[in-house]
Amino acid sequence: xxxxxxRLGVLWLLLLTVPWWLPLVGGYTQLGTRVLVYALAAMGLNxxxxxxxxxxxxxxxxxxxxxxxxxxxxxxxAPSTPLALVVGTLVGGVAATLLGPTxxxxxxxxxxxxxxxxxxxxxxxxxxxNNVTGGEDGLTGFVRQPLHFGHHVLPLHDVAxxxxxxxxxxxxxxxxGILLRSPLGHTWVxxxxxxxxxxxxxxxxxxxVWASFAISGFVTALAGxxxxxxxxxxSPLDLYWVLSGDFVIIAVLGGMRSFWGPLVGAIIYLYAxxxxxxxxxNWQSFIGLIFILVVLLFPRGMLGMLRMxxxxx
Amino acid sequence: xxxxxxxxxxxxxxxxxxxxxxxGLSMILTLNSVVNMAHGGFLIxxxxxxxxxxxxxxxxxxxxxxxxxxMVFGLIVERVLIRPIYKRExxxxxxxxxxxxxxxxxxxxxxxxxxxxxxxxIPDALNSPxxxxxxxxxxxxxxxxxxxxxxxxxxxxxxRYTRIGIRIRxxxxxxxxxxGLGVNIYVLRAVNFGAGCLLAGLAxxxxxxxxxxxxxxxxxxxxxxxxxxxxxxxxxxxxxVLGGLLIGVAAGVMTTYYPAASDAVIYGIMALVLIVxxxxxxxxxxxxx
Amino acid sequence: xxxxxxxxxxxSFGSLRALEDVSLEMPAxxxxxxxxxxxxxxxxxxxxxxxxxxxxxxxxxFADRAINAxxxxxxxxxxxxxxxQITEIFPDLTVFENLRIGVETAARSNALPWxxxxxxxxxxxxxxxLLAVTGLAEKSERVVSELAHGDQRVVEVAIALSLEPKLLMxxxxxxxxxxxxxxxxxSLIRRLHDKQRLSILFIEHDMDVVxxxxxxxxxxxxxRVLAEGTPQEVGADRRVRAAYLGEAA
Numbered sequence: 056x057x058x059x060x061x062r063l064g065v066l067w068l069l070l071l072t073v074p075w076w077l078p079l080v081g082g083y084t085q086l087g088t089r090v091l092v093y094a095l096a097a098m099g100l101n102x103x104x105x106x107x108x109x110x111x112x113x114x115x116x117x118x119x120x121x122x123x124x125x126x127x128x129x130x131x132x133a134p135s136t137p138l139a140l141v142v143g144t145l146v147g148g149v150a151a152t153l154l155g156p157t158x159x160x161x162x163x164x165x166x167x168x169x170x171x172x173x174x175x176x177x178x179x180x181x182x183x184x185n186n187v188t189g190g191e192d193g194l195t196g197f198v199r200q201p202l203h204f205g206h207h208v209l210p211l212h213d214v215a216x217x218x219x220x221x222x223x224x225x226x227x228x229x230x231x232g233i234l235l236r237s238p239l240g241h242t243w244v245x246x247x248x249x250x251x252x253x254x255x256x257x258x259x260x261x262x263x264v265w266a267s268f269a270i271s272g273f274v275t276a277l278a279g280x281x282x283x284x285x286x287x288x289x290s291p292l293d294l295y296w297v298l299s300g301d302f303v304i305i306a307v308l309g310g311m312r313s314f315w316g317p318l319v320g321a322i323i324y325l326y327a328x329x330x331x332x333x334x335x336x337n338w339q340s341f342i343g344l345i346f347i348l349v350v351l352l353f354p355r356g357m358l359g360m361l362r363m364x365x366x367x368x
Numbered sequence: 369x370x371x372x373x374x375x376x377x378x379x380x381x382x383x384x385x386x387x388x389x390x391x392g393l394s395m396i397l398t399l400n401s402v403v404n405m406a407h408g409g410f411l412i413x414x415x416x417x418x419x420x421x422x423x424x425x426x427x428x429x430x431x432x433x434x435x436x437x438x439m440v441f442g443l444i445v446e447r448v449l450i451r452p453i454y455k456r457e458x459x460x461x462x463x464x465x466x467x468x469x470x471x472x473x474x475x476x477x478x479x480x481x482x483x484x485x486x487x488x489x490i491p492d493a494l495n496s497p498x499x500x501x502x503x504x505x506x507x508x509x510x511x512x513x514x515x516x517x518x519x520x521x522x523x524x525x526x527x528r529y530t531r532i533g534i535r536i537r538x539x540x541x542x543x544x545x546x547x548g549l550g551v552n553i554y555v556l557r558a559v560n561f562g563a564g565c566l567l568a569g570l571a572x573x574x575x576x577x578x579x580x581x582x583x584x585x586x587x588x589x590x591x592x593x594x595x596x597x598x599x600x601x602x603x604x605x606x607x608x609v610l611g612g613l614l615i616g617v618a619a620g621v622m623t624t625y626y627p628a629a630s631d632a633v634i635y636g637i638m639a640l641v642l643i644v645x646x647x648x649x650x651x652x653x654x655x656x657x
Numbered sequence: 658x659x660x661x662x663x664x665x666x667x668x669s670f671g672s673l674r675a676l677e678d679v680s681l682e683m684p685a686x687x688x689x690x691x692x693x694x695x696x697x698x699x700x701x702x703x704x705x706x707x708x709x710x711x712x713x714x715x716x717x718x719f720a721d722r723a724i725n726a727x728x729x730x731x732x733x734x735x736x737x738x739x740x741x742q743i744t745e746i747f748p749d750l751t752v753f754e755n756l757r758i759g760v761e762t763a764a765r766s767n768a769l770p771w772x773x774x775x776x777x778x779x780x781x782x783x784x785x786x787l788l789a790v791t792g793l794a795e796k797s798e799r800v801v802s803e804l805a806h807g808d809q810r811v812v813e814v815a816i817a818l819s820l821e822p823k824l825l826m827x828x829x830x831x832x833x834x835x836x837x838x839x840x841x842x843x844s845l846i847r848r849l850h851d852k853q854r855l856s857i858l859f860i861e862h863d864m865d866v867v868x869x870x871x872x873x874x875x876x877x878x879x880x881r882v883l884a885e886g887t888p889q890e891v892g893a894d895r896r897v898r899a900a901y902l903g904e905a906a
Contacts, residue, residue, distance in 0.1 A: 110460050157642040164403045164459045165602055168594050169642065171403075175591045176635035183628045238766040238780075245758045248747035255745070256762050256820065257733035263768075296591070300405075300467045307464060312749070339475040346468025350461045351452060366800075 066315070070221060074214045084213045085285070086329075090321050091220050092282045095227060097305040097317035099274025102231055104303065105311030106240070107267040108247030110167040112299050113174025117147035117272040119294030121279030123181060123188060126289050129197035136200045136211065136284065140223070143280030144273055150177070151272020155265040162250070171296055178294040193290030194283075211284075220281050227274050232314065234270070243267055275302070300346075308349050310356030319357050372624045379620015380613065381509055384516040385575045387612030389589055390596035391520060392567035394608040397597070398540040399560045401459065402450060405466040407568050407593070408586025409473030414438035414569025415576040415585070416481055419488055427491050431515075431573050438569025439562045445469065446561040451554070470586070478583040488576035512574050519570060520609055523563070527605070536560050540603070592616075592631075595638045601651020611649065658721055660685040660856050661706070661824055666715035668698075668705055675701040676712070677880040683873075685823075688850045688857050690867045693877035694900070699860045700742065702877070703828055707739050708732040720823070736823030740813045742832060748802040752793050755801055755812055756784045759819025784819075790853070791815040791845060807838025811845060818849070825849070827859035831866055839863065843870060868892065876900075 069076075073087040096118050103109040124143030132138070158169055181188050188194055201210040202219070209215055234240050245253045246260050254260050283289040292298065301324070309320025327345060331338035349356075355363065389407060396404045404410075418434030425433055449469065453461050494507035527533035539546045539556055547553045575585060592615055600611025615634045622630040629636075641648060661683040668676040676698045683689050691699050705712055708729035716723050724732060747755050760783045761767055766776075788794040791811055796804065801812050810830060817825060830846065831839045843866055849855045850870075861867045867874060867888070874891045876883040884894045891897055 104460065110458075110463070112463060157639070157646070160646065164397060164401060164463070167403060167459065167463055168397075169598060172591070172594050172598060172635065172638055176632070176639065179632045179635060183632055234770050237770045238761045238772060239768055239770045241754070241758055241761060242767045244750065244754075245747055248749055249745060252745040252747065252816075253758075255729070255733070255739075256759065256816075257730040258762060258767055259730070297471075300464070303460065304464055304467075307460065311460075337475055337479055340472045340479075343468040343471030343475065346464050346471065347449065350465040350468070351449070354456070354461060 067225075070224075073221075074217060084217050086325070088213075088217045088220050088285055089282075090318075090325050091217075091224050092278050092285060093302075093305060093325060094318040094321035095224050095281070096275045096278035097302045097309075097321055098228065098231065098314075099271045099276075099278060100302045101271075101306040101311060101317050102235075102243075102274065103264075103267045103271040104306055105313075105316065106235060106247060107243040107264055108250070109264055109268060110163065111170040111268070111271075112167045112303060113170035113172070113296065114271070114275050114302050115294050115296065115298035116174040116177040117151050117276045118279035118282070118298065118302075119147075119181065119289070119291070120150050120177060121147035121276030122283035122289035122293045123194060124276070125280035125283040126194040126197050127187070129200065130194070134200045136202055136219075139200075139284070140277065140280050143283070144277040147276020147279060148269065148273030151276070152265075152269040155268045158268070159261040159265055171299070174294065174296055174299055178291055178296075181294055182291045188291075191291060193288055193292075195288055197283075198287050199284040216285065220285070223277060223281060227277060228314075231270075231274065235314065239263075239266075304346055304349065306356075307354070308345075308356055310358030310360075310362070313356070313358035313362065316356050316358045323357070372621065375620045375624045376617055377505070377509075377620070379617040379623075381512055381578060381616070382620065383613040383616020384512060385571045385578075385589055385612075386592050386596050386616050387609040388516055388519065388567050388571035388574075389593035390600065390608035390612045391523065391605055392564035392571075393590075393593050394597050394602070394605055395536075395560055395567075396564040398603060399536055399543070400446075400450065400454075400557050402462040402466060402561075403459070404564065405463060405590075406445075406469040406473060407466075407564070408590035409470045409477075410438045410442055410565040410568035410586075411572035411575070411589060412477050412581075412583060412586040413441060413473065413572070415488070415572030415581055416477055418573040419481075419486060419576065419581055422489060427489070434573040435566045435569030438572070439566035442565025442568075443558055443562045445565075446558050450561070451557075454557070474583055474586065481581070481583070483583060486581040488573075488581055490577045508577055512578065515570070515574060519567065523567075524605070532556070532559060592619075592634050595634050597648075598638050599641045599648060601648025603652040604648070604650040607648055607650030658685075659683060659718070660687075660720060661858070662718035663702075663706070664716045664718065666702075666705065666712045666717065668701060668710070669713045675880055676705070679715075679877070679880070679882050681875055681882065681885070683856070683858060685856050686850075686854055688846070688870060688872045689859075690871035690874045691858065691860050691877060692862070692864075692867055692874060693883070696879070697877040698880040699877055700828065701880075703739060703826055703860065707737055707826065733820065736821070737826065738817045738820045738822035738824070739826035740810075740817050740828055740830065742828045744806075744809045744813050746801050746809060746812050746816065749800060751798050751800055752788070752804075752812055752815075753784060753797040756787050756815055756819050757781070759816045760784050760787070763819060763821045787815050787819055790848070791818065792841070805838070807834050807841060810834065810838075810842065814842075814845065823856065825855050825857045827857065829860050829862065831861065831863050839866065846870060 074084045077084060077087050100111060100114045103111055121143040124146035125139040128139040128142040154173055158166055161169060182191055199211050201208045211219060242258060242263055246263055250260055279293060305320035305324045306317045308323055309318065310316030328342065331341045353360065393404055393407050396402055414434035417437050418430035421433050422430040449465055453465065490508050494511055527537055535546060535551050535556055539553060543553060575589065579585065596611035596615055597608050599615060600607030615637055618637060619630045619634055622633045659682045663679055663681040666676055666679045691702065693699055704710065706717060708727060711725055717725055719735060719737060760780050764780060766772060788797050791814065793811060793815060796808060801809055831842050834842065846857060847870055850857055871888055873886065874888055875885045876891060876897050878900050883900060884891055884897045
């Protein structure tokens, strides 16, 4: 019990002081923000994937919808960062909630296929509706707005924005953590472990999977919205199935069965992507190789392997 | 009216590509229980190799060589990469694996042949229209329809009447029992995967002649193929084929009236089917439930 | 009043008559065994009583209530709980976590995204009770997939118990067990019947177990009830000996 609090304490201490130590190891604050955004997206996905057993290969759709929600709000609705985040989160989350019922009676690979196809549906809507979304060129013309606290105005340059993202990250992970420790979370895990048995216990499995799908959609949408604000730009690539795959590999690489696995995965994956793309033009092949190696050699992910070592000790 | 016919026919041709892809994907999905995200990679493998070999083998030789090499590559991939993970219960692993493979194949194609589109030469004889009133009915397109048709029918016949075809179909229903009956399921799965890749390669070569070659053509053809399977119904090969044709024609028709929505309409049909008849037009109950 | 009453139950699958005019009456508090050769229809009977499919004809009565139309989930909530021939547990979770799901289900708390510390403690106490009754207390932190087969089957019974069954149906509880594990399971079943006054209906192939603990035995053969009675009566029945025991002996 104690060691858990110590580890959490260390983690949050590190996260809170990123703008100080990250440049010392050759990084920069914005990179830290990117890691948090991807980690949040992957953690949202992992609520469904790792903890409920729902294989979604189309989560980039909600990420992208969150991004466009933010961008369009800032561009056309009101120059308010909090409003934009709320709208973005809602757009992505509601989309996920509405899609839930179409997926419910399917499992495994068929479930994944449908999520993949729906992801592409949203991709094409965004690409084709180009007078609103800017089409393939992406959405520009918006900028993250300073936060207003009464009379104080806090402009969101790099460091301040990092803390906003960290705040959202903390909020979302707190909620997810509470959920996973609750009976609802226990039920999700039971469904993952043995869906049939859960059904035989009288649990209406489909409704729980739906709830998990919906909540994960909201979290991933929030991440997408934050990403749009990070870059003051978003494009259809934020909805593309390749990004969905990135989220899945990040979760698996870090360890699907661990709460913080996706954070570890995001750190490793983004670092690898950065490093490889500066090294070679064929970084995509190496990324693909990472996918294959993780599947064949490290299926339990980094934290999963650590946990196995601890168990056998 | 003529424009509508033109678009519809174009859509039918593209629908044939979808059908070939969907058929191969469906075979691999049902017997190997793998969502082959790399199917597009096998498509471009067949296409690009046919392109490279065409100067030496001619059009018809390349048409045979491309898919066959794609099939061989598929057999290697199945043996080396996929067989180790059959026993994994979680389907996320096969998805990620084929996904990674797709990334590699696309990147390699781009590196070797360049990112720009390449023209795929088809024999002059096939270039001219077969009819003066339907100018779009070129010889090549007739050949595409014929080859695709025979490929599909041929496969159906193999599935129905040959020993291995029957075993594959039985394996789709109950692999464990088939294995218990003494059938070598390793060979079965390998052959099935290879056949799926053969179809992908064939679709690639045919599509190259029609649409030209780009490294991203695999991407653009694989997604509608998934939709074709969903629309046609998982577990029904005929459904996958018909689903592919249906969405191809629908997209084609849409270009006449509202071009901007022509690819979205594919997903629209899918959404409709999922709401109204979730198991697909010809799907069987109980698959993946 | 009988707890479970099957009234002229028949069930066909196409041309296969799995159950033919089966009638059975079991009062509350009884420990009843269902035996019969393979294919006699025992598991079909279980599946039908638990609601996997309805009978082709006849009525199932539970506590004087006709339940033909009730779904499997509904029947579980009514108190008809079963275990399976092939152990169905939650593999990567600990024994404690396995039982906790059942306890939370019984307490209708599955969907709660948050519970008070008091409630949480109460639920955990209930799990501890179950661990004590089933003798699993020492293994509560072990991951069930790493347990011996016999222990896994005890976990399965424990999960069934956590649902507060009125009728506990055990499908071949000692399947695949060695002598020591069988003894363990037998004494558990005895404890549950004697101390907890549970009504237990179980399918068994191990005749030592059956004749050792059952109060009454129902013998099925080819979908029909061949005989029914106390172990002495059944053991002496010539038809039973010929059709079933005779083969084994």
